[in-house]
Amino acid sequence: MLLALLAGAILLSLVAPWGQRISRRLRASLAWLGFAVMASIGLLRLAATLAEVIAGDPFGLLTPAIYIYVYTCFSVLGVTFAITAWRTQARSSPGFNAPAAHSPKPDSPDASPEDR
Numbered sequence: 001m002l003l004a005l006l007a008g009a010i011l012l013s014l015v016a017p018w019g020q021r022i023s024r025r026l027r028a029s030l031a032w033l034g035f036a037v038m039a040s041i042g043l044l045r046l047a048a049t050l051a052e053v054i055a056g057d058p059f060g061l062l063t064p065a066i067y068i069y070v071y072t073c074f075s076v077l078g079v080t081f082a083i084t085a086w087r088t089q090a091r092s093s094p095g096f097n098a099p100a101a102h103s104p105k106p107d108s109p110d111a112s113p114e115d116r
Contacts, residue, residue: 010034014088031085039078046071
């Protein structure tokens, strides 16, 4: 549970305004580390679980569907870390051109008197 809260805090720090107090490099590094750990654990354990299901090996107390669901969630969380880190990194890079806010042309009917 504590690791899930930590993962949520790392992801939120990349997109929430309060995360700006922490250095961007540290936040991005933690996100890429989260991707490497969570995606690799999720995918490797998911593959092993599927191989055990196909081989017909007996499982302990839980059904294979629960293991598959949990390891799929690990993989999705890892991919979420990567997407968030990549989009945050792209948004903060010097070559990224964010779309400008809509401002009406001075001669349009939507323009305020100050814009004319």
